[in-house]
Amino acid sequence: MAAAQPLPTPAPSPTAVPAAPKGSEDEMKMPVRRIVPYLKPVLPRFILGLVMGIVAAMFNAVWLPACKIIFAIVLPDSDGPPPLGQEFGFLGLDLNFADMLGLDPSAKIGLTGVIIAASFIPLMLLINGVLDYLNKYLLAWVGNQMLQDIRNDVFGRVLRQSPAFFGGTKAGELIQTVLNQTAVAQRNAVQYVQVMTSNPLKILVILISLFAAHPFFTFMSLFIFPLCLLPVMRLGKKVRKSGKKEEQMAGAMLTAMHESLSGIRLVKSYAREEYEVQRFVRANASMSKNAIRWQRASEMVGPIVESVASLGIAAGLVYWWAMGLKSSEFIAVVLLLTRIYPPAKELSKVNLLLQKTRYAINNVVLLLDREPDIQDVPDAKSLGRVKGEIHFENITFAYSKPNGEKLDRPALNGVDIKLAPGRFYAFVGPSGAGKSTLFSLILRFYDPDSGRVLIDGHDLRSVTQNSLRENIGIVSQDTFLFHDTIRENIRYGRLDATEEEIIAAAKKAHAHEFIMQIEGGYDAVVGDAGCNLSGGQKQRLSIARAVLRNAPILLLDEATSALDTETEKIIQEAIHELSEGRTVIAIAHRLSTILQADQIIVMKEGQVESSGTHNELLKKSELYQKLAALQFSE
Structure with missing residues (x-):
């Protein structure tokens, strides 16, 4: 499929803006003029x-x-x-x-x-x-x-x-x-x-x-x-x-x-x-x-x-x-x-x-x-609530060096994938294959060097970033919690949520039970980065936050890779409830967590090596066979 011409975007700013030459008369005039307003x-x-x-x-x-x-x-x-x-x-x-x-x-x-x-x-x-x-x-x-x-x-x-x-x-x-x-x-x-x-x-x-x-x-x-x-x-x-x-x-x-x-x-x-x-x-x-x-x-x-x-x-x-x-x-x-x-x-x-x-x-x-590298174009439109169809259209992308030059080896090279709404997709592959980069492109943390990312047919560069991200919920391995109460950490998913909605989200995330066992309940302070909670408890609060957001697209970034088997089972049940009616895209190292995916995409060196169900990939993908053999050998 031929790559479509990307929409014009503002040129990225350099990492550092050079100061005026030493001794220049303009060295102080420019900053002073900037602060006068x-x-x-x-x-x-x-x-x-x-x-x-x-x-x-x-x-x-x-x-x-x-x-x-x-x-x-x-x-x-x-x-x-x-x-x-x-x-x-x-x-x-x-x-x-x-x-x-x-x-x-x-x-x-x-x-x-x-x-x-x-x-x-x-x-x-x-x-x-x-x-x-x-x-x-x-x-x-x-x-x-x-x-x-x-x-x-x-x-x-x-x-x-x-x-x-x-x-x-x-x-x-x-x-x-x-x-x-x-x-x-x-x-x-x-x-x-x-x-x-x-x-x-x-x-x-x-x-x-x-x-x-x-x-x-x-x-x-x-x-x-x-x-x-x-x-x-x-x-x-x-x-x-x-x-x-x-x-x-x-x-x-x-x-x-x-x-x-x-x-x-x-x-x-x-x-x-x-x-x-x-x-x-x-x-x-x-x-x-x-x-x-x-x-x-x-x-x-x-x-x-x-x-x-x-x-x-x-x-x-x-x-x-x-x-x-x-x-x-x-x-x-x-x-x-x-x-x-x-x-x-x-x-x-x-x-x-x-x-x-x-x-x-x-x-x-x-x-x-300093202008952000990623900006809304002047006529950017609000996306509204989407169905969840995602299309990576012939994507090539390379990260930049500190001096702004692109790395010689691209993180993604000619990736062309179309994800249907309301289905469960999983990306697997070795580290550095480009899985996390795809997530960053969906969130528009970066723009592709060539090709387009489309949601419901809309080029992400043509819509506002806020309206795009309002359609996306995230549950990641590295759960971040603010030094605040459990209630406010869940409410972060939707700031205007009522108390009843917060409790309902916690119940759906299988978090309500442990919350009520903690002294203070929903008013308990989680500590800096959630240090007062276990990994599984933090993960369930993250899921509750995503439930409350109620976004049509859900990104799961190795959400259970650091958990024990029992906790993983609880998290999987919570994720299963959260996934209903949404487009779910998961990055997984544990193949056991994505066996029921509608489609598994195998990534290797920035390209799609193969795709299909678990059983199909066991027959046609050598890389997937190796990954499965390592995890299911016992």
């Missing part, structure tokens, strides 16, 4: 947070004139305390405070006046602190909302990837990206916005005030400051590798922990607890080492900036003494000058923040932008 739902609070930061920065404009007034009152010069009527240029305005307050201009300031004047300093700090708090709180709230949305989308994007993606990616690294790297990107991005919105304006406002009042003193105090930029920039280059390595080692640590816990029975069976502990310890030590390097570089910035600041202030002090200027003005100017260095210190760490954020945000964006 997450800002839109929280834009009002974001703008309000920026406004609070700007107001806090502008508030610094009142510091110098206000402090000059306060210190002129509290620290009078030798010619006596100034009268209340003394005029000060306040923000460019010539204001007479005595007239404004209705006081005697010639009055002298007493203790009460000094206390009132001095109290304005903590009041101004309080106002500035409230504004800073609102700025940081609002931006942090925005960041957390964005983190929640980004994390949800990243996890959703991960789950929508095809199996080929998971085959080449460690689960621990995915967990690291979804949980930790999203948080790193959010935390540092929020800090970056906080630093860059208010701090430059704070410095600008303070510098304008200082230069307007005493330009040469300001220059003397700040001219050394640029000298600290060079070591800070060099620290940024060194810390980039440490930040990237820290995130990589965090992924390795999560991988080690995930694998150890997932395979805890194997670990304990081989007494490999210490080996796994040491594997975790090595990854943890490497991560901590790189984290310390980054922290060391980050904490060096403060002393560098403060040391430079102290030199500038010392130089300014000498100049002030030489010029014989008033002490009250000097204290006011120095107090304002010292307010430059906290925002300057934060700005000096921006480069370190960017280096720390770059690796994390790139990984997050790579996942957000």
Whole structure:
């Protein structure tokens, strides 16, 4: 039969999307542009947070004139305390405070006046602190909302990837990206916005005030400051590798922990607890080492900036003494000058923040932008409930290498099989013959390289994946159960099932009896991956889940190969009840479980070697004869 032309499908994405070249200006622009849409739902609070930061920065404009007034009152010069009527240029305005307050201009300031004047300093700090708090709180709230949305989308994007993606990616690294790297990107991005919105304006406002009042003193105090930029920039280059390595080692640590816990029975069976502990310890030590390097570089910035600041202030002090200027003005100017260095210190760490954020945000964006290899075509139709006719039409398929190239040897080569609805089919053959690959193609985990897979005459590439899989129930050898109650594990087959339907499914799967014997019954928690249950019990819950799904196509992937004879008999009875009226396709190593199949298909090296009933194959298939001889020799 000639192969039909396949429908066009989206080109598969590569396993890894290359990052921008090192040092490229677009290296951060692309990820930032990708994340900007997450800002839109929280834009009002974001703008309000920026406004609070700007107001806090502008508030610094009142510091110098206000402090000059306060210190002129509290620290009078030798010619006596100034009268209340003394005029000060306040923000460019010539204001007479005595007239404004209705006081005697010639009055002298007493203790009460000094206390009132001095109290304005903590009041101004309080106002500035409230504004800073609102700025940081609002931006942090925005960041957390964005983190929640980004994390949800990243996890959703991960789950929508095809199996080929998971085959080449460690689960621990995915967990690291979804949980930790999203948080790193959010935390540092929020800090970056906080630093860059208010701090430059704070410095600008303070510098304008200082230069307007005493330009040469300001220059003397700040001219050394640029000298600290060079070591800070060099620290940024060194810390980039440490930040990237820290995130990589965090992924390795999560991988080690995930694998150890997932395979805890194997670990304990081989007494490999210490080996796994040491594997975790090595990854943890490497991560901590790189984290310390980054922290060391980050904490060096403060002393560098403060040391430079102290030199500038010392130089300014000498100049002030030489010029014989008033002490009250000097204290006011120095107090304002010292307010430059906290925002300057934060700005000096921006480069370190960017280096720390770059690796994390790139990984997050790579996942957000990664398209699944298998996608619905734009005009894909909902399949509806099918009869269950399946046609593998001249199928050829080869798996891919990690670099995306196809393996030379195909897993399936020219397979052409038609399965009638409502019948029982079994696939047998040695390992690597292509049996499991056929299951993957039915579920559309992969698309064939040539040929088509049709259900009820519909090319699987022309229908939505969800509607396809709603028509398929699965019972496999490796039963997976969630760390949840028995009820919820059965309900996973159909989320809107009622309590009565769940119990009916359990009864049909021969599971109700053992469930009622367990403490808690349907509310009993099965443990991680069902560790509190036996293999047969887990298998019966898997069958109950398939019963509840009530799909017209049932896939049995060696469902009884790991069970004892008695349990196998119970499972076989449950499967027999489940199979009624459905198209059943089974992969079996135990030929005793498929003797009653309507048709047995023998696979060898990706091709159909023969097909027929058990008795027919005993006569015409040499491979089947060997398989039967091995199992029925006794």
